[in-house]
Amino acid sequence: MTDRTAEVGLSADLLNEDLVDDRDREIMTVNVGPHHPATHGVLRLVVDLEGEMVRELRPVIGYVHTGIEKSCETQSYWKVIPFVERMDYVSYFFQMEAYCGAVERLVDLEIPPRAKYLRTIFLELNRIHSHLVWLGTTALDLGAISMLWYCFRERDKILDLFEMATGQRMHTRYFQVGGVIEDIPVGWEKKCMAFAEEMPIRVGQYEDLLDRNEVFLQRTKGVGIVSRERLLELGVTGPLLRAAGEPWDLRKATPYLAYPEMDFKIPVGTVGDNYDRYRVRVAEMVESSRIVKQALEALPDGPFIADDRKYVLPPRSELSTSMESLIHHFKLVTEGFRVEPGEVYYAIENPRGELGCFVLADGSAKPSRVHFRDPSFVNLQAFRDMAVGTYVADMIASLGMLDPILGGVDR
Protein backbone atom coordinates (compact mmCIF):
# COMPACT_ATOMS: atom_id res chain seq x y z
CA MET A 1 0.00 0.00 0.00
CA THR A 2 1.45 3.35 -1.01
CA ASP A 3 1.58 6.30 1.31
CA ARG A 4 -1.04 8.74 0.03
CA THR A 5 -0.45 11.34 2.74
CA ALA A 6 1.45 13.74 0.52
CA GLU A 7 -0.96 13.21 -2.29
CA VAL A 8 -4.03 14.47 -0.42
CA GLY A 9 -2.08 17.32 1.10
CA LEU A 10 -2.06 16.16 4.73
CA SER A 11 1.02 16.63 6.77
CA ALA A 12 2.33 13.57 8.51
CA ASP A 13 1.76 15.30 11.87
CA LEU A 14 -1.98 15.23 11.47
CA LEU A 15 -1.99 11.51 11.10
CA ASN A 16 0.01 11.10 14.27
CA GLU A 17 -1.83 8.52 16.35
CA ASP A 18 -2.07 10.59 19.51
CA LEU A 19 -3.65 13.44 17.67
CA VAL A 20 -6.13 11.15 15.97
CA ASP A 21 -7.08 9.72 19.36
CA ASP A 22 -7.60 13.19 20.75
CA ARG A 23 -9.84 14.06 17.89
CA ASP A 24 -11.94 10.95 18.48
CA ARG A 25 -12.28 11.66 22.17
CA GLU A 26 -13.82 15.01 21.55
CA ILE A 27 -17.35 15.21 22.92
CA MET A 28 -19.82 16.84 20.61
CA THR A 29 -23.30 17.82 21.76
CA VAL A 30 -25.94 17.26 19.14
CA ASN A 31 -29.56 18.25 19.19
CA VAL A 32 -32.02 15.68 17.83
CA GLY A 33 -35.56 16.84 17.16
CA PRO A 34 -37.98 18.09 18.35
CA HIS A 35 -39.43 17.81 14.84
CA HIS A 36 -38.02 14.67 13.32
CA PRO A 37 -39.71 11.50 12.07
CA ALA A 38 -37.33 9.33 14.08
CA THR A 39 -38.39 10.83 17.41
CA HIS A 40 -41.94 9.44 17.01
CA GLY A 41 -43.55 12.69 17.99
CA VAL A 42 -42.33 16.03 19.25
CA LEU A 43 -39.45 14.87 21.42
CA ARG A 44 -36.12 16.66 21.68
CA LEU A 45 -32.97 14.79 22.61
CA VAL A 46 -29.77 16.53 23.64
CA VAL A 47 -27.11 13.94 22.95
CA ASP A 48 -23.41 14.04 23.85
CA LEU A 49 -21.50 12.11 21.22
CA GLU A 50 -17.99 10.79 21.20
CA GLY A 51 -17.52 9.93 17.57
CA GLU A 52 -20.60 7.88 16.92
CA MET A 53 -21.04 6.68 20.49
CA VAL A 54 -23.71 8.14 22.74
CA ARG A 55 -22.10 9.18 26.01
CA GLU A 56 -24.90 11.15 27.63
CA LEU A 57 -28.49 11.84 26.81
CA ARG A 58 -31.15 14.23 28.05
CA PRO A 59 -34.70 13.98 26.71
CA VAL A 60 -36.48 17.36 26.68
CA ILE A 61 -40.26 17.08 26.69
CA GLY A 62 -43.23 19.39 26.94
CA TYR A 63 -43.53 20.54 23.34
CA VAL A 64 -47.07 19.21 22.96
CA HIS A 65 -48.23 19.98 26.49
CA THR A 66 -51.78 21.21 26.04
CA GLY A 67 -53.00 21.34 29.62
CA ILE A 68 -55.60 18.62 29.13
CA GLU A 69 -55.66 17.81 32.84
CA LYS A 70 -56.39 21.44 33.65
CA SER A 71 -59.09 21.64 30.99
CA CYS A 72 -60.79 18.58 32.46
CA GLU A 73 -61.38 20.48 35.69
CA THR A 74 -63.68 22.90 33.89
CA GLN A 75 -65.88 20.21 32.28
CA SER A 76 -68.67 18.18 33.78
CA TYR A 77 -67.80 14.52 34.22
CA TRP A 78 -69.28 13.22 31.00
CA LYS A 79 -67.67 15.98 28.91
CA VAL A 80 -64.18 15.03 30.06
CA ILE A 81 -64.17 11.83 27.99
CA PRO A 82 -63.25 13.40 24.60
CA PHE A 83 -60.49 15.42 26.29
CA VAL A 84 -58.68 12.49 27.84
CA GLU A 85 -58.91 10.51 24.59
CA ARG A 86 -56.60 13.01 22.97
CA MET A 87 -53.68 12.45 25.33
CA ASP A 88 -52.25 9.24 23.94
CA TYR A 89 -53.62 9.56 20.44
CA VAL A 90 -52.80 6.00 19.39
CA SER A 91 -54.55 4.21 22.25
CA TYR A 92 -57.58 6.40 22.85
CA PHE A 93 -59.89 3.60 24.02
CA PHE A 94 -57.60 2.98 26.96
CA GLN A 95 -57.81 6.54 28.23
CA MET A 96 -61.59 6.35 27.99
CA GLU A 97 -61.65 3.10 29.93
CA ALA A 98 -59.28 4.42 32.62
CA TYR A 99 -61.33 7.57 33.08
CA CYS A 100 -64.80 5.99 32.84
CA GLY A 101 -63.69 3.15 35.11
CA ALA A 102 -62.42 5.62 37.70
CA VAL A 103 -65.68 7.59 37.64
CA GLU A 104 -67.72 4.38 37.85
CA ARG A 105 -65.76 3.47 40.94
CA LEU A 106 -66.35 6.92 42.37
CA VAL A 107 -70.12 6.66 41.97
CA ASP A 108 -70.19 2.89 42.57
CA LEU A 109 -71.84 2.03 39.28
CA GLU A 110 -71.76 -1.53 37.98
CA ILE A 111 -71.68 -1.85 34.21
CA PRO A 112 -73.72 -4.57 32.44
CA PRO A 113 -71.96 -7.70 31.12
CA ARG A 114 -72.47 -6.83 27.47
CA ALA A 115 -70.76 -3.47 28.01
CA LYS A 116 -67.85 -5.23 29.69
CA TYR A 117 -67.41 -7.54 26.72
CA LEU A 118 -67.79 -4.75 24.17
CA ARG A 119 -65.22 -2.65 26.00
CA THR A 120 -62.83 -5.60 26.13
CA ILE A 121 -63.20 -6.16 22.38
CA PHE A 122 -62.54 -2.51 21.57
CA LEU A 123 -59.60 -2.29 23.96
CA GLU A 124 -57.95 -5.32 22.39
CA LEU A 125 -58.59 -4.05 18.86
CA ASN A 126 -57.01 -0.81 19.96
CA ARG A 127 -54.03 -2.70 21.38
CA ILE A 128 -53.46 -4.39 18.02
CA HIS A 129 -53.86 -1.01 16.30
CA SER A 130 -51.30 0.59 18.60
CA HIS A 131 -48.80 -2.23 18.14
CA LEU A 132 -49.27 -2.06 14.36
CA VAL A 133 -48.43 1.64 14.34
CA TRP A 134 -45.42 0.86 16.50
CA LEU A 135 -44.23 -2.04 14.31
CA GLY A 136 -44.64 -0.08 11.08
CA THR A 137 -42.82 3.03 12.22
CA THR A 138 -40.07 1.23 14.13
CA ALA A 139 -39.31 -1.13 11.28
CA LEU A 140 -39.17 1.98 9.11
CA ASP A 141 -36.50 3.40 11.42
CA LEU A 142 -34.52 0.20 10.88
CA GLY A 143 -34.81 0.47 7.10
CA ALA A 144 -37.69 -1.95 6.48
CA ILE A 145 -40.01 0.35 4.56
CA SER A 146 -42.45 -2.29 3.32
CA MET A 147 -43.43 -3.14 6.90
CA LEU A 148 -45.08 0.25 7.20
CA TRP A 149 -47.43 -0.43 4.30
CA TYR A 150 -48.35 -3.90 5.49
CA CYS A 151 -48.97 -2.77 9.06
CA PHE A 152 -51.04 0.21 8.00
CA ARG A 153 -53.11 -2.03 5.75
CA GLU A 154 -54.26 -4.02 8.80
CA ARG A 155 -54.51 -0.88 10.91
CA ASP A 156 -56.96 0.51 8.37
CA LYS A 157 -59.17 -2.53 8.80
CA ILE A 158 -59.30 -1.85 12.53
CA LEU A 159 -60.14 1.79 11.88
CA ASP A 160 -62.92 0.61 9.53
CA LEU A 161 -64.30 -1.50 12.38
CA PHE A 162 -64.16 1.50 14.72
CA GLU A 163 -65.89 3.66 12.13
CA MET A 164 -68.65 1.12 11.55
CA ALA A 165 -69.44 0.76 15.25
CA THR A 166 -68.84 4.28 16.53
CA GLY A 167 -68.94 6.61 13.54
CA GLN A 168 -65.36 7.76 14.04
CA ARG A 169 -62.06 6.26 13.04
CA MET A 170 -60.09 7.85 15.86
CA HIS A 171 -61.15 9.53 19.11
CA THR A 172 -64.45 7.72 19.08
CA ARG A 173 -65.94 8.80 22.41
CA TYR A 174 -67.55 5.36 22.50
CA PHE A 175 -67.20 4.48 26.17
CA GLN A 176 -69.54 6.22 28.57
CA VAL A 177 -69.82 6.28 32.31
CA GLY A 178 -71.96 3.16 32.78
CA GLY A 179 -71.19 1.30 29.56
CA VAL A 180 -70.91 2.19 25.88
CA ILE A 181 -72.90 4.83 24.01
CA GLU A 182 -74.65 2.51 21.55
CA ASP A 183 -74.81 -1.13 20.57
CA ILE A 184 -72.70 -2.51 17.75
CA PRO A 185 -74.45 -2.45 14.37
CA VAL A 186 -75.73 -5.52 12.52
CA GLY A 187 -72.92 -7.27 10.69
CA TRP A 188 -70.17 -5.82 12.87
CA GLU A 189 -69.61 -9.04 14.79
CA LYS A 190 -69.07 -10.98 11.56
CA LYS A 191 -66.67 -8.41 10.19
CA CYS A 192 -64.74 -8.25 13.45
CA MET A 193 -64.55 -12.04 13.67
CA ALA A 194 -63.15 -12.18 10.14
CA PHE A 195 -60.50 -9.69 11.18
CA ALA A 196 -59.65 -11.58 14.38
CA GLU A 197 -59.17 -14.73 12.35
CA GLU A 198 -57.07 -13.01 9.72
CA MET A 199 -54.80 -11.13 12.11
CA PRO A 200 -52.66 -14.06 13.37
CA ILE A 201 -51.97 -15.01 9.75
CA ARG A 202 -50.85 -11.46 9.01
CA VAL A 203 -48.64 -11.46 12.09
CA GLY A 204 -47.04 -14.65 10.74
CA GLN A 205 -46.31 -12.81 7.52
CA TYR A 206 -44.68 -9.92 9.41
CA GLU A 207 -42.52 -12.41 11.22
CA ASP A 208 -41.51 -13.99 7.92
CA LEU A 209 -40.41 -10.57 6.74
CA LEU A 210 -38.44 -9.65 9.83
CA ASP A 211 -37.44 -12.70 11.84
CA ARG A 212 -34.86 -13.98 9.39
CA ASN A 213 -33.90 -10.60 8.03
CA GLU A 214 -30.18 -10.31 8.69
CA VAL A 215 -30.21 -6.50 8.86
CA PHE A 216 -33.10 -6.47 11.31
CA LEU A 217 -31.52 -9.11 13.54
CA GLN A 218 -28.13 -7.37 13.58
CA ARG A 219 -29.76 -4.09 14.46
CA THR A 220 -31.94 -5.43 17.29
CA LYS A 221 -30.24 -8.41 18.95
CA GLY A 222 -28.22 -7.45 22.00
CA VAL A 223 -29.00 -3.75 21.59
CA GLY A 224 -30.49 -1.55 24.29
CA ILE A 225 -30.39 -4.11 27.08
CA VAL A 226 -31.64 -2.92 30.46
CA SER A 227 -31.85 -5.38 33.32
CA ARG A 228 -35.15 -6.37 34.91
CA GLU A 229 -34.14 -4.89 38.27
CA ARG A 230 -33.23 -1.55 36.78
CA LEU A 231 -36.51 -1.39 34.83
CA LEU A 232 -38.48 -2.05 38.00
CA GLU A 233 -36.55 0.68 39.83
CA LEU A 234 -37.44 3.08 37.05
CA GLY A 235 -41.10 2.13 37.26
CA VAL A 236 -41.20 0.78 33.72
CA THR A 237 -44.22 -1.37 32.90
CA GLY A 238 -45.72 -2.98 29.83
CA PRO A 239 -43.95 -4.79 26.97
CA LEU A 240 -40.60 -3.24 27.95
CA LEU A 241 -40.72 -4.90 31.35
CA ARG A 242 -42.13 -8.15 30.02
CA ALA A 243 -39.35 -8.32 27.43
CA ALA A 244 -36.89 -8.42 30.33
CA GLY A 245 -38.60 -11.50 31.71
CA GLU A 246 -41.04 -10.09 34.24
CA PRO A 247 -44.57 -11.42 33.61
CA TRP A 248 -46.35 -8.35 34.97
CA ASP A 249 -49.61 -7.54 33.23
CA LEU A 250 -52.51 -5.79 34.95
CA ARG A 251 -54.99 -7.72 32.82
CA LYS A 252 -53.91 -10.81 34.76
CA ALA A 253 -52.77 -9.22 38.03
CA THR A 254 -55.81 -7.06 38.76
CA PRO A 255 -58.43 -8.34 36.29
CA TYR A 256 -61.03 -5.84 35.14
CA LEU A 257 -63.86 -5.91 32.56
CA ALA A 258 -64.17 -9.32 30.90
CA TYR A 259 -60.51 -10.31 31.24
CA PRO A 260 -61.07 -12.84 34.06
CA GLU A 261 -63.15 -14.96 31.66
CA MET A 262 -60.63 -14.77 28.83
CA ASP A 263 -57.98 -17.37 28.11
CA PHE A 264 -54.78 -15.65 27.05
CA LYS A 265 -51.06 -15.77 27.75
CA ILE A 266 -48.59 -13.07 28.71
CA PRO A 267 -45.62 -13.20 26.34
CA VAL A 268 -42.29 -12.57 28.05
CA GLY A 269 -38.75 -12.17 26.76
CA THR A 270 -35.46 -13.31 28.23
CA VAL A 271 -32.63 -10.78 28.02
CA GLY A 272 -34.58 -7.58 27.43
CA ASP A 273 -32.91 -6.37 24.25
CA ASN A 274 -34.70 -4.72 21.35
CA TYR A 275 -35.31 -8.06 19.69
CA ASP A 276 -37.19 -9.32 22.77
CA ARG A 277 -39.25 -6.14 22.78
CA TYR A 278 -40.19 -6.80 19.19
CA ARG A 279 -41.03 -10.45 19.89
CA VAL A 280 -43.17 -9.61 22.93
CA ARG A 281 -45.26 -7.04 21.08
CA VAL A 282 -45.74 -9.24 18.05
CA ALA A 283 -46.84 -12.13 20.27
CA GLU A 284 -49.20 -9.77 22.09
CA MET A 285 -50.96 -9.01 18.83
CA VAL A 286 -51.75 -12.71 18.42
CA GLU A 287 -52.98 -12.96 22.01
CA SER A 288 -55.14 -9.88 21.53
CA SER A 289 -56.75 -11.44 18.45
CA ARG A 290 -57.51 -14.49 20.55
CA ILE A 291 -59.16 -12.33 23.20
CA VAL A 292 -61.25 -10.53 20.56
CA LYS A 293 -62.38 -13.87 19.17
CA GLN A 294 -63.30 -15.32 22.55
CA ALA A 295 -65.13 -12.17 23.60
CA LEU A 296 -67.12 -12.13 20.35
CA GLU A 297 -68.08 -15.76 20.78
CA ALA A 298 -69.15 -15.24 24.39
CA LEU A 299 -70.72 -11.80 23.84
CA PRO A 300 -73.75 -11.78 26.16
CA ASP A 301 -77.09 -10.28 25.19
CA GLY A 302 -78.68 -7.56 27.22
CA PRO A 303 -78.27 -3.84 27.77
CA PHE A 304 -75.06 -2.14 26.67
CA ILE A 305 -75.26 0.61 29.27
CA ALA A 306 -76.29 0.67 32.91
CA ASP A 307 -79.90 1.55 33.68
CA ASP A 308 -79.20 4.23 36.27
CA ARG A 309 -80.89 7.46 35.22
CA LYS A 310 -78.83 9.47 37.68
CA TYR A 311 -75.70 8.91 35.59
CA VAL A 312 -76.80 7.53 32.22
CA LEU A 313 -78.80 9.32 29.55
CA PRO A 314 -82.29 7.81 29.05
CA PRO A 315 -83.01 6.22 25.65
CA ARG A 316 -83.98 8.73 23.02
CA SER A 317 -87.36 7.07 22.41
CA GLU A 318 -88.48 7.71 25.98
CA LEU A 319 -88.07 11.47 25.76
CA SER A 320 -91.37 12.01 23.95
CA THR A 321 -93.39 9.80 26.28
CA SER A 322 -91.93 10.12 29.77
CA MET A 323 -91.67 13.34 31.73
CA GLU A 324 -89.23 11.70 34.15
CA SER A 325 -86.86 10.81 31.32
CA LEU A 326 -87.04 14.32 29.95
CA ILE A 327 -86.09 15.76 33.33
CA HIS A 328 -83.19 13.33 33.73
CA HIS A 329 -82.03 14.05 30.19
CA PHE A 330 -82.19 17.80 30.80
CA LYS A 331 -80.33 17.59 34.09
CA LEU A 332 -77.63 15.32 32.72
CA VAL A 333 -77.00 17.40 29.62
CA THR A 334 -77.07 20.82 31.24
CA GLU A 335 -75.41 20.23 34.59
CA GLY A 336 -74.14 16.66 34.49
CA PHE A 337 -74.23 14.37 37.49
CA ARG A 338 -72.79 15.23 40.86
CA VAL A 339 -70.30 12.97 42.55
CA GLU A 340 -69.89 12.61 46.30
CA PRO A 341 -66.44 13.81 47.50
CA GLY A 342 -63.76 11.17 47.25
CA GLU A 343 -60.81 10.06 45.18
CA VAL A 344 -60.06 7.00 43.10
CA TYR A 345 -56.99 5.67 41.34
CA TYR A 346 -57.81 3.11 38.67
CA ALA A 347 -55.09 1.44 36.62
CA ILE A 348 -55.38 -0.63 33.46
CA GLU A 349 -52.88 -2.19 31.09
CA ASN A 350 -52.41 0.00 28.05
CA PRO A 351 -50.22 -1.10 25.10
CA ARG A 352 -47.28 0.63 26.83
CA GLY A 353 -47.84 -0.32 30.44
CA GLU A 354 -49.80 0.80 33.45
CA LEU A 355 -52.19 3.59 32.58
CA GLY A 356 -53.54 4.98 35.84
CA CYS A 357 -56.27 7.55 36.18
CA PHE A 358 -56.70 9.51 39.38
CA VAL A 359 -59.96 11.41 39.77
CA LEU A 360 -60.69 13.64 42.73
CA ALA A 361 -64.32 14.59 43.29
CA ASP A 362 -65.33 17.53 45.46
CA GLY A 363 -69.10 17.04 45.42
CA SER A 364 -69.79 19.21 42.38
CA ALA A 365 -70.58 18.14 38.81
CA LYS A 366 -66.99 18.72 37.69
CA PRO A 367 -63.92 16.75 38.70
CA SER A 368 -61.58 18.66 40.97
CA ARG A 369 -58.53 16.91 39.59
CA VAL A 370 -57.93 14.41 36.80
CA HIS A 371 -54.44 12.99 36.60
CA PHE A 372 -53.15 10.39 34.21
CA ARG A 373 -50.18 8.24 35.03
CA ASP A 374 -49.13 7.76 31.45
CA PRO A 375 -46.79 4.82 30.83
CA SER A 376 -44.92 6.65 28.04
CA PHE A 377 -44.01 9.43 30.47
CA VAL A 378 -42.57 7.05 33.04
CA ASN A 379 -41.00 4.63 30.55
CA LEU A 380 -39.11 7.46 28.86
CA GLN A 381 -36.87 7.58 31.95
CA ALA A 382 -35.41 4.23 30.91
CA PHE A 383 -34.27 5.64 27.59
CA ARG A 384 -30.98 6.92 28.96
CA ASP A 385 -30.11 3.43 30.23
CA MET A 386 -31.05 1.94 26.88
CA ALA A 387 -29.09 4.32 24.68
CA VAL A 388 -25.94 5.45 26.53
CA GLY A 389 -22.95 3.47 25.30
CA THR A 390 -24.51 2.54 21.97
CA TYR A 391 -24.25 4.06 18.49
CA VAL A 392 -26.48 6.93 17.40
CA ALA A 393 -28.26 4.64 14.97
CA ASP A 394 -29.00 2.20 17.80
CA MET A 395 -30.27 5.05 19.93
CA ILE A 396 -32.90 5.73 17.27
CA ALA A 397 -33.76 2.03 17.16
CA SER A 398 -34.06 1.92 20.96
CA LEU A 399 -36.33 4.94 20.95
CA GLY A 400 -38.60 3.20 18.47
CA MET A 401 -38.62 0.07 20.60
CA LEU A 402 -39.44 2.14 23.69
CA ASP A 403 -42.54 3.32 21.78
CA PRO A 404 -43.32 6.60 23.54
CA ILE A 405 -46.38 8.53 22.37
CA LEU A 406 -45.55 12.15 22.99
CA GLY A 407 -49.16 13.18 23.27
CA GLY A 408 -49.32 10.91 26.29
CA VAL A 409 -45.98 12.07 27.67
CA ASP A 410 -46.86 15.76 27.56
CA ARG A 411 -50.63 15.58 28.05
Add this chain to the structure above:
Amino acid sequence: MPDAPGLELIRGEIERDCPGAVLATSFDRNQPTLVVAPEQALDVLRWLKEQPGQRYGFLSSLHAADYLPNEPRFAVHYELINRDRVERVRVKAMLADPGDEELPEIDSCVELFPTANAQEREVFDFFGIVFRGHPNLTRILMPDDYVGWPQRRDFPVGGEPVTFTHTEARYD
Protein backbone atom coordinates in the same frame (compact mmCIF):
# COMPACT_ATOMS: atom_id res chain seq x y z
CA MET B 1 -55.61 -4.68 48.60
CA PRO B 2 -55.22 -4.87 52.34
CA ASP B 3 -58.76 -4.80 53.77
CA ALA B 4 -59.82 -2.26 56.39
CA PRO B 5 -58.53 -4.27 59.41
CA GLY B 6 -55.33 -5.04 57.48
CA LEU B 7 -54.82 -1.34 56.96
CA GLU B 8 -55.19 -0.74 60.70
CA LEU B 9 -52.58 -3.46 61.36
CA ILE B 10 -50.17 -1.72 58.99
CA ARG B 11 -50.90 1.54 60.77
CA GLY B 12 -50.17 -0.07 64.14
CA GLU B 13 -46.86 -1.47 62.94
CA ILE B 14 -45.79 1.84 61.44
CA GLU B 15 -46.76 3.53 64.70
CA ARG B 16 -44.27 1.27 66.52
CA ASP B 17 -41.35 2.08 64.18
CA CYS B 18 -42.11 5.69 63.27
CA PRO B 19 -44.28 7.13 66.07
CA GLY B 20 -46.70 9.81 65.02
CA ALA B 21 -46.15 9.28 61.31
CA VAL B 22 -49.63 8.11 60.36
CA LEU B 23 -52.22 10.78 61.03
CA ALA B 24 -55.26 8.92 59.73
CA THR B 25 -56.37 6.04 57.58
CA SER B 26 -59.23 5.83 55.17
CA PHE B 27 -60.84 3.02 53.26
CA ASP B 28 -63.02 5.04 50.96
CA ARG B 29 -64.30 3.15 47.87
CA ASN B 30 -62.13 0.14 48.68
CA GLN B 31 -58.93 2.16 48.33
CA PRO B 32 -56.70 1.83 51.41
CA THR B 33 -55.06 5.15 52.20
CA LEU B 34 -52.54 6.16 54.84
CA VAL B 35 -52.52 9.87 55.56
CA VAL B 36 -49.04 10.68 56.83
CA ALA B 37 -47.23 13.66 58.27
CA PRO B 38 -45.18 15.24 55.46
CA GLU B 39 -41.95 15.29 57.52
CA GLN B 40 -42.18 11.54 57.99
CA ALA B 41 -43.55 10.60 54.56
CA LEU B 42 -40.15 9.34 53.45
CA ASP B 43 -39.81 7.14 56.56
CA VAL B 44 -43.21 5.59 55.94
CA LEU B 45 -42.41 4.96 52.28
CA ARG B 46 -39.10 3.36 53.24
CA TRP B 47 -40.83 1.24 55.87
CA LEU B 48 -43.49 0.09 53.41
CA LYS B 49 -40.83 -0.72 50.83
CA GLU B 50 -38.30 -2.50 53.00
CA GLN B 51 -40.21 -4.05 55.91
CA PRO B 52 -40.34 -7.83 55.50
CA GLY B 53 -43.96 -8.82 55.12
CA GLN B 54 -44.93 -5.53 53.50
CA ARG B 55 -42.64 -4.94 50.50
CA TYR B 56 -44.63 -2.33 48.68
CA GLY B 57 -41.66 -2.05 46.37
CA PHE B 58 -43.13 -0.52 43.25
CA LEU B 59 -44.20 3.10 43.08
CA SER B 60 -46.74 3.05 40.29
CA SER B 61 -47.70 6.68 40.43
CA LEU B 62 -46.83 9.89 42.19
CA HIS B 63 -49.17 12.83 41.74
CA ALA B 64 -50.53 15.79 43.63
CA ALA B 65 -53.88 17.42 44.14
CA ASP B 66 -55.08 20.77 45.37
CA TYR B 67 -57.90 20.53 47.93
CA LEU B 68 -58.71 24.26 48.01
CA PRO B 69 -60.55 25.54 50.09
CA ASN B 70 -59.72 22.75 52.57
CA GLU B 71 -56.74 22.99 54.90
CA PRO B 72 -54.08 21.67 54.59
CA ARG B 73 -54.40 22.55 51.00
CA PHE B 74 -52.09 20.28 48.99
CA ALA B 75 -51.53 16.56 48.99
CA VAL B 76 -48.87 14.41 47.38
CA HIS B 77 -50.17 10.92 46.60
CA TYR B 78 -47.92 7.88 46.35
CA GLU B 79 -49.62 4.87 44.78
CA LEU B 80 -47.62 1.87 45.96
CA ILE B 81 -48.07 -1.70 44.88
CA ASN B 82 -46.82 -5.01 46.24
CA ARG B 83 -46.41 -7.00 43.07
CA ASP B 84 -46.28 -10.43 44.73
CA ARG B 85 -49.59 -10.14 46.53
CA VAL B 86 -50.97 -7.56 44.04
CA GLU B 87 -51.97 -5.19 46.80
CA ARG B 88 -52.16 -1.48 46.37
CA VAL B 89 -51.91 1.12 49.10
CA ARG B 90 -51.96 4.87 48.80
CA VAL B 91 -49.81 7.11 50.95
CA LYS B 92 -51.04 10.66 51.11
CA ALA B 93 -48.98 13.50 52.57
CA MET B 94 -51.00 16.62 53.26
CA LEU B 95 -49.10 19.89 52.87
CA ALA B 96 -50.19 23.29 54.09
CA ASP B 97 -49.73 26.36 51.94
CA PRO B 98 -47.06 28.48 53.68
CA GLY B 99 -48.43 31.59 51.92
CA ASP B 100 -46.57 34.73 50.83
CA GLU B 101 -45.02 33.33 47.65
CA GLU B 102 -43.35 30.60 49.68
CA LEU B 103 -43.59 27.07 48.39
CA PRO B 104 -44.62 23.99 50.38
CA GLU B 105 -41.80 21.47 50.82
CA ILE B 106 -41.52 17.72 51.20
CA ASP B 107 -38.62 15.26 51.06
CA SER B 108 -37.87 13.75 47.68
CA CYS B 109 -38.16 9.95 47.38
CA VAL B 110 -35.99 9.67 44.26
CA GLU B 111 -33.31 7.66 46.10
CA LEU B 112 -35.91 5.20 47.29
CA PHE B 113 -37.85 5.07 44.02
CA PRO B 114 -35.81 6.33 41.03
CA THR B 115 -39.04 6.34 39.00
CA ALA B 116 -40.20 9.36 41.01
CA ASN B 117 -37.65 11.59 39.28
CA ALA B 118 -39.83 12.76 36.39
CA GLN B 119 -43.05 12.57 38.38
CA GLU B 120 -41.74 14.81 41.17
CA ARG B 121 -40.61 17.29 38.55
CA GLU B 122 -44.12 17.20 37.11
CA VAL B 123 -45.65 17.90 40.52
CA PHE B 124 -43.19 20.76 41.08
CA ASP B 125 -43.98 22.13 37.65
CA PHE B 126 -47.75 22.15 38.14
CA PHE B 127 -48.23 22.74 41.88
CA GLY B 128 -45.02 24.42 43.02
CA ILE B 129 -44.34 21.75 45.63
CA VAL B 130 -40.60 21.61 46.33
CA PHE B 131 -39.03 18.18 46.76
CA ARG B 132 -36.01 18.54 49.05
CA GLY B 133 -33.04 16.53 47.78
CA HIS B 134 -34.30 16.05 44.24
CA PRO B 135 -31.28 15.86 41.87
CA ASN B 136 -32.69 18.19 39.22
CA LEU B 137 -35.86 19.95 40.26
CA THR B 138 -36.73 22.00 37.18
CA ARG B 139 -39.85 22.48 35.13
CA ILE B 140 -40.54 19.51 32.91
CA LEU B 141 -43.64 20.14 30.78
CA MET B 142 -44.08 23.92 31.01
CA PRO B 143 -41.44 26.24 29.50
CA ASP B 144 -38.45 26.92 31.75
CA ASP B 145 -39.27 30.62 32.07
CA TYR B 146 -42.93 30.10 32.91
CA VAL B 147 -44.29 31.94 35.93
CA GLY B 148 -47.01 30.39 38.06
CA TRP B 149 -48.25 26.95 39.09
CA PRO B 150 -50.92 26.06 36.57
CA GLN B 151 -52.62 23.08 38.22
CA ARG B 152 -53.46 24.94 41.41
CA ARG B 153 -57.17 25.46 41.77
CA ASP B 154 -56.83 29.23 42.06
CA PHE B 155 -54.90 29.46 38.79
CA PRO B 156 -57.32 30.67 36.11
CA VAL B 157 -58.03 28.83 32.88
CA GLY B 158 -57.61 30.68 29.60
CA GLY B 159 -56.06 34.00 28.72
CA GLU B 160 -52.75 32.42 27.85
CA PRO B 161 -51.30 34.25 24.83
CA VAL B 162 -50.12 31.92 22.10
CA THR B 163 -46.82 32.85 20.54
CA PHE B 164 -46.45 32.28 16.81
CA THR B 165 -43.56 33.36 14.65
CA HIS B 166 -45.08 36.72 13.72
CA THR B 167 -46.78 37.53 17.00
CA GLU B 168 -43.71 37.22 19.22
CA ALA B 169 -43.24 40.98 19.54
CA ARG B 170 -46.81 41.53 20.65
CA TYR B 171 -46.48 39.29 23.68
CA ASP B 172 -42.96 40.21 24.77
